[in-house]
Amino acid sequence: MPITNPRSWPLAIKLSLTIIVVVAAVGFMIGAVMVARDWSRFHDELGEKALRLSEYVAINAPRAMQRKNYWSLYLSLKNIAARRAGAAAKHEIITAMILDANGLVQAHLNPAGNPLGIAFSPSSQIEQDLFEQAMSARNPIVLSSGGFSKQDFLEGVVPLFSDQKYMGVVRVRLSVAPLYDEAIRSALIVLGLVFCFVIIGSAVGVLASRRMVRPLTAVTQGLEAVGRGEMTDFAPVPIKDSDEIGRLGVTFNQIMSELAEKKMLEEEIAMSEKLVALGRITAGVAHEINNPLGGLLNCIDTLQRHPDDRQLVDRYLPVIEQGLHRIKDIVQNLLVGLKIEENDQKINIEHIDNLRDLITADIGERNIAVVWNNRVNKEVYVPVKLEQIIYNLLKNALEVLPKSGRIIFDMYEEGEFLIFEVGDSGPGIPSNIRNQLFDPFFTTKTNGTGLGLWVVYRLVESMQGIIEVESEQGEGTIFHVSVPVIRVKAA
Amino acid sequence: MRLIYLLLIVCFSSAVTANTEPPIRFGLTAVVMTENTRFLDDWSQYLEQKMGRKVEFVLRRSYRDVMDLLDSGGIEFAWICGYPYVQTRKPESLRLMTVPIYRGSPSYYSYIIVHHRSPYKRFSDLNGKVFAFSDPDSNSGFLYPLSVITRNGDKPEAFFRETFFTFNHAETIQAIAEQVADGGAVDSYIWEYLAAFKPEVTAKTRIIKRSPKFGFPPLVSRLGVAETTVELMKDTLENMDQDATGKALLAKLKLDGFGNYSDSLYNEIRGMANKIQTTTSNLFTVTN
Numbered sequence: 001m002p003i004t005n006p007r008s009w010p011l012a013i014k015l016s017l018t019i020i021v022v023v024a025a026v027g028f029m030i031g032a033v034m035v036a037r038d039w040s041r042f043h044d045e046l047g048e049k050a051l052r053l054s055e056y057v058a059i060n061a062p063r064a065m066q067r068k069n070y071w072s073l074y075l076s077l078k079n080i081a082a083r084r085a086g087a088a089a090k091h092e093i094i095t096a097m098i099l100d101a102n103g104l105v106q107a108h109l110n111p112a113g114n115p116l117g118i119a120f121s122p123s124s125q126i127e128q129d130l131f132e133q134a135m136s137a138r139n140p141i142v143l144s145s146g147g148f149s150k151q152d153f154l155e156g157v158v159p160l161f162s163d164q165k166y167m168g169v170v171r172v173r174l175s176v177a178p179l180y181d182e183a184i185r186s187a188l189i190v191l192g193l194v195f196c197f198v199i200i201g202s203a204v205g206v207l208a209s210r211r212m213v214r215p216l217t218a219v220t221q222g223l224e225a226v227g228r229g230e231m232t233d234f235a236p237v238p239i240k241d242s243d244e245i246g247r248l249g250v251t252f253n254q255i256m257s258e259l260a261e262k263k264m265l266e267e268e269i270a271m272s273e274k275l276v277a278l279g280r281i282t283a284g285v286a287h288e289i290n291n292p293l294g295g296l297l298n299c300i301d302t303l304q305r306h307p308d309d310r311q312l313v314d315r316y317l318p319v320i321e322q323g324l325h326r327i328k329d330i331v332q333n334l335l336v337g338l339k340i341e342e343n344d345q346k347i348n349i350e351h352i353d354n355l356r357d358l359i360t361a362d363i364g365e366r367n368i369a370v371v372w373n374n375r376v377n378k379e380v381y382v383p384v385k386l387e388q389i390i391y392n393l394l395k396n397a398l399e400v401l402p403k404s405g406r407i408i409f410d411m412y413e414e415g416e417f418l419i420f421e422v423g424d425s426g427p428g429i430p431s432n433i434r435n436q437l438f439d440p441f442f443t444t445k446t447n448g449t450g451l452g453l454w455v456v457y458r459l460v461e462s463m464q465g466i467i468e469v470e471s472e473q474g475e476g477t478i479f480h481v482s483v484p485v486i487r488v489k490a491a
Numbered sequence: 492m493r494l495i496y497l498l499l500i501v502c503f504s505s506a507v508t509a510n511t512e513p514p515i516r517f518g519l520t521a522v523v524m525t526e527n528t529r530f531l532d533d534w535s536q537y538l539e540q541k542m543g544r545k546v547e548f549v550l551r552r553s554y555r556d557v558m559d560l561l562d563s564g565g566i567e568f569a570w571i572c573g574y575p576y577v578q579t580r581k582p583e584s585l586r587l588m589t590v591p592i593y594r595g596s597p598s599y600y601s602y603i604i605v606h607h608r609s610p611y612k613r614f615s616d617l618n619g620k621v622f623a624f625s626d627p628d629s630n631s632g633f634l635y636p637l638s639v640i641t642r643n644g645d646k647p648e649a650f651f652r653e654t655f656f657t658f659n660h661a662e663t664i665q666a667i668a669e670q671v672a673d674g675g676a677v678d679s680y681i682w683e684y685l686a687a688f689k690p691e692v693t694a695k696t697r698i699i700k701r702s703p704k705f706g707f708p709p710l711v712s713r714l715g716v717a718e719t720t721v722e723l724m725k726d727t728l729e730n731m732d733q734d735a736t737g738k739a740l741l742a743k744l745k746l747d748g749f750g751n752y753s754d755s756l757y758n759e760i761r762g763m764a765n766k767i768q769t770t771t772s773n774l775f776t777v778t779n
Contacts, residue, residue, distance in 0.1 A: 070655040071623065071662065074671050112606075112670035116621045117653040 012213040019205030024198045031194040035187045042179045043154070047142035050156030053080045053093070054172040055140065061098055061170060062162040065106055070116055073098050073107035080172065081109055094153050094175045098160075100168040103135060130155065134169050150177040215239065215249040222256055277440075281334075284441030288330050288449060292323035299323075326449070333451035336388070337440065337458045346381040349374070352390060352411070359394045359407070367404035375412040380485060382418065385459045390420065392456045393479050397424035399445060400477070408478075418485045423478040429471040437469060514545035515720065518557040518569035520626070521550065521659045527743075534740055541727045544720075553658050554628035561585055567716045568724060572708045574630035577761040585711040587754055588725050592747040593680055597707045597756060600679040601631030603639075603700035606670050614639055614700050620673035622651040623666040626658050629678070630760050635702045636676040638763040661685060668695035680707070684745050706756035710749070725751070 006014065057076045064072045077096045098106040099120050108114035122128040130143050134157045143155040153173045160167040218237040236256070237249040299316040306312050356372045363370070390409070397407050401424055411420035429437065436442045438457035443450035456479075460467045465483030515538075519531075531548045538546040549566050551557045554575050560566045562584050569585075576587070590597040605611045611620075614636075625632025633656075640647045655672070657663045660681035666672045679701070686693040710728065712721045731737030732748035741748055 068653070068655055070621075070653065071657045071666060071671065074666070074669075107671075115673075116671065 010213075011216060012210045015209035015213060016202070016206040019209060020198070020202040023201035023205060027194040027198045027201070031187075031190045034190050035183070038186050038190075039148075039183045042182060043176075046174055046176065046179050047144070047154045047156070050154050050172050050174045051140055051142055051158065052156070053096075053174075054156035054158040054170045056080060057096070057098065057172065058158040058160055058170045061106075062160045062167045065098070065100060065160070065167055066162060070107060074111065077107055077109050077172075092175045092178060094173045096170075096172040098168060098170050099135070101166050103131070106168060133157070134171050137169065138166070148176075148180075150175075150180050152176045152180075212245060215245050219249060219252045222252060226256070226259065281338075281440050284450065285330070285334065288441060289327055292326050296320055296323045330449050330451065333449060333455055334440075337451060337455040345384045347384050347387065348378070349376045349380045349382055349411075350378060352382070352387060355387065355391050355394060356409070358391065359398060362395065362398055366401070368398070368401055369406045371406065371408040371410075373408075373410045375410075376418065377413065380413070380418070382483075383463060385463060386483065389456050389459050389481065390422065392452045393422040393481075396452055396456075396479075397422055397426065397477075399448070400424060400426035402426075413485060414482075416485055417482045419480070419482040421478050421480050423476060425476040428473045428475055428477055429469070430473060434469065434471070438467075512544060514547045515542070515568065515724065516547045516549050516566040518549045518551060518560050518566040518571075520554055520557050520571075521552065521661075530740075530743055537731075537736055537740055538724075538727055542723050544723075554626050558628070561711075561713050564713065564715070566713065567720065568710060568712050570708060570710050572626070572629050572631075573706050573757050573760040574634045574764060575628045576709055576711060577757050577764050584714055586714055587709050587752075588712045588721060589710050589728050589749040590752045590756060591707050591710070591744075592750050593707055593745070595747060596704075597750055597752050598704040599631065599707050600704065601635035601702035602677050602679050602682050602698045603636060603674060603702075604664065604667050604677060604682070604696040604698050605674045606667055607695050607697040609670075609673065609697070611674065611699060614674075615643070616699075617674040618645070618650055619652050621653045621655075621671070623663045623672035623675035624654060624656050625660045625663045625675075625677060627656060629660075630705055630708075630763075631678040631702065632660060632663060632676050634760065634763055634767060635705075637767055639700075641767065664692055664696055668692050674699075678708075680745070687745065703759060705760055706752070709757070 057080060060076065061073060064070075064076075077098070081093045081096065093109065095109050097108040097114065097120065100106050103119050105114045105116055105118055105120050107116070108120075114120060120131065122131045126145065130145075133141075133143055134155070137157045137159050140156070140158045143157055145152040145154075153175050155171055155173040158170045160169060215237050218235075222237065236253045239246050239249045239253070296319075299320050303312060303316055353372070353374055356370060360370055394407065394409065401407070405425040407425075408423040409420070410423075411418070413419070433442075433444070438453050439450075440454040441450035442454075457467060460481055460483065463483045465481060468480040469477065470480060471477040517535075517538075531550075535546045535548055549560065551560065554572055557566070557569050557571055558575050561569055561571075562580075568588065576585075593599055603614055603617075605617070611617055622636070624636070627633050637647050640650045655666075657666055657675075660677045663672075663675040663677050664682060664685055667675045682693060682696075682698075712724070728749040729751065731741055
């Protein structure tokens, strides 16, 4: 799975990331609220300050205006400006002015640009709006340029009255630039604190989540090992807590140890079964070879005692030959069954049809019909082993039939499998011996070696095929074999 | 009430005990000189030492305040301007004692100054502009510019757009330097004094007109002060240039000394004042 897909990320990372995101979001939200509150507090304080300065100027302004004492008006503005600058205060006065009821300048902190006795002329639309608001104010108000930049300002506006007659207005404008710097500074501090908080919180969260997830990771790795079939080298999941994950770990450890035990038991059983099979084969070989050997040795002994009896020689030599052939058959079959060589040789499917002639020859005088049905595409090639499997099954069918009967051979393709059936109309297999049908040296025939079906079973197994037997007492038997198709042409 | 009685008794009793040596009180305004408390302490100490009498400087904001003090007997001596000196009082309450000698003569000028970057070249350019006077009783800072306007046939009340009083020549210079006013009239003595001690301020002003010579603001005595006291004060002041301490004090004042001059020194101012009085009567609101 691609690493970009979060669904494939380890739980420890996802949990850690979630904690980091949550901690950061909470931290930055708190930080933002603090910064916003700070700014609003600074803003209010600045407005209050502007108003206070205006009110201070407004105390003596009406009297001085009536007496045309412009110099003292100007000095009062100078005073507040000098005082603010001298106090190393956070606020600087951008400008200050006293206007009369008609908007004529009575005093201005920048006298060169705003001559005495001339109507104050706003330099921009914003200034015009502020001027109109200031002139229409009949109560002290704080005006704002409305923005949040170093160029913005707050203005304390105090209307002047003398004996309830409107005289004009005092306007003192404070820059928000120092406030801006202050806000930036405090925002940086808050940001720094939040950052530390996020780092520490995230680290704690990551450690905690890793610690929590560790047993789960171990369980997952253990289960993956089970999937691969490795169970014996399983290391138990370390359990520290008794929470849900802890309990999961305990249960998992139990299951794993039980599984490992079961697997060991199975291996032991398999081993003992192998030993049993080996023992059975060895015993079978010993028995089957020992039987003719006894007769053979008797014959040879008799012949040695009567070396000149031509009649005995003629009688015993065929017996000896027959006995040796039997031993040879047994050894050959054993070799085939035990040592299945990887024979890559392939034959065309048509080759199988030759077996029909072979088996027909074996029928001899008996009244046995052979129904042959090869429906496989002529292009298909099969391993040479298949010929032996089919021949053995056909021979087996022939041997179980009494003087008359029928043998059916049907072969066809089904998907990726080559399927064939060999049926006979014989007596069928009693159900109590069906389990031993493919065991070596198991036979119901007086003259059989008990290796034919065993060899078939071994060959089918070596081809990753399946053999099944279907039989009913008195109704005959059908061997059903399916092996994977090999379409490669013969070399 | 009881407290006031008590205070009166205390005052009265102290006046009685100090009756033999009452302090000599000397009235000053910030118009004639820059405020320098330490200098006044040194000067009063010097005078006390020379005269053997306690000398107190009494500072007031305007000439009018100082004149009121003289009239009411609150002070014995005063340094006033030529304009209040020449104004007729009935009955006369003061008399010329001594005159400061500045740059070799008992005279000074009125300077009409403008901002150094302004386009104004002559007095008439200031028509319709803002003008700063120093004191309504100042010759150089009020009477002279008024006389220039009336001499040209203009009406003083309509010549300027706005006017104001600073009650201080130094602040008039500041008002011009900071362009609160377009033009102003100042004492040449104060302008030169500032040019020496605060050249950065005077450098922002430009003199566009200089008046004829006027008698330097005089030191006067109140009529009724004992003749011996007046003589002692006059001698002490006029001999200040005779000793090192006195010379050092004079140097700080940028004066050469004090001299005995006749009342005719103020005829020029007197003539201007008479003309103005006939043409203007309280045209300008005098404020405190």
